[in-house]
Amino acid sequence: MKPRTTAKTRRWGQHFLADSKVLKKIVRVIDPQPEDLIIEIGAGKGVLTFPLAQKARAVVAIEKDRELVPVLACGKPDNLKIVEKDVLRVNFKELVAAAASRTDPVKIVGNLPYSISSPLMFKVLEEKRLFQSCVFLVQKEVAERICARPGSKKYAPLSILVHNHFSARIHCLVHAGSFSPPPRVESALISLDRRASPLFEIPDEHLFLKFLQVAFRHRRKILMNNLRRSGWPPETLASAYEELGLKRTARPEELTISQFVRLFDFSRAFVFGGRSS
Numbered sequence: 001m002k003p004r005t006t007a008k009t010r011r012w013g014q015h016f017l018a019d020s021k022v023l024k025k026i027v028r029v030i031d032p033q034p035e036d037l038i039i040e041i042g043a044g045k046g047v048l049t050f051p052l053a054q055k056a057r058a059v060v061a062i063e064k065d066r067e068l069v070p071v072l073a074c075g076k077p078d079n080l081k082i083v084e085k086d087v088l089r090v091n092f093k094e095l096v097a098a099a100a101s102r103t104d105p106v107k108i109v110g111n112l113p114y115s116i117s118s119p120l121m122f123k124v125l126e127e128k129r130l131f132q133s134c135v136f137l138v139q140k141e142v143a144e145r146i147c148a149r150p151g152s153k154k155y156a157p158l159s160i161l162v163h164n165h166f167s168a169r170i171h172c173l174v175h176a177g178s179f180s181p182p183p184r185v186e187s188a189l190i191s192l193d194r195r196a197s198p199l200f201e202i203p204d205e206h207l208f209l210k211f212l213q214v215a216f217r218h219r220r221k222i223l224m225n226n227l228r229r230s231g232w233p234p235e236t237l238a239s240a241y242e243e244l245g246l247k248r249t250a251r252p253e254e255l256t257i258s259q260f261v262r263l264f265d266f267s268r269a270f271v272f273g274g275r276s277s
């Protein structure tokens with residue numbers, strides 16, 4: 001059964017992988033093992049789903065497009081479960097609890113639609129303890145932002161949060177011609193392997209994200225000015241910079257994760273513009 005390319009498919013930004021060499025590369029990076037539970041996002045026509053199901057203990061394929069579900073169900077092996085749902089509405093904790101034991105390695109993989117790449121990454125970060133590893137095909141710019149290091153123009157709050165919990169790597173670029181229909185941008189294959197423990201223990205990661213968003217709000221401007229505009233008391237800001245040995249002219253992309261974490265400690269006495277309780 002061959003799905004039609006409909007207006008709905010185009011609206012959801014679906015670009016199906018059609019290059020067998022790239023597919024084999026993705027499978028090698030995922031490295032499915034007999035004990036693995038693999039959650040696949042955007043299973044599409046099953047070109048990745050079925051090879052994974054041949055090697056993993058179980059595969060949960062999440063697909064939003066109901067026109068593609070019959071394609072996945074055709075010849076479905078017993079260890080494949082299909083979930084017809086928007087992945088941003090999926091409760092990963094419930095899904096994993098229903099499909100795996102506490103000791104099963106859980107991997108999450110997928111060719112991510114460009115429109116949901118960033119929100120999906122933040123959703124994965126919220127449930128980071130569930131996943132041993134992640135392997136995603138994403139827009140090149142998103143991959144660069146996820147894997148960026150200090151000093152890079154792509155360095156962003158997402159880079160910091162990811163690197164604190166995962167070892168991130170770009171494996172290869174994937175050209176538009178590898179997809180049907182071809183997207184207008186290049187893609188990249190990335191892997192995230194969860195660290196045994198985070199680089200830094202952060203008591204409130206939601207507040208830390210807010211802090212980072214303030215710090216990077218005007219990324220080409222001086223960091224001190226961004227923080228001053230957010231309501232930092234001048235004396236707190238001066239003390240923080242002096243203790244951390246930061247240049248007053250430093251821009252957000254120049255700071256290491258360690259420096260951001262330590263700078264965040266100074267902000268925990270207030271919530272950007274007002275005292276916290």
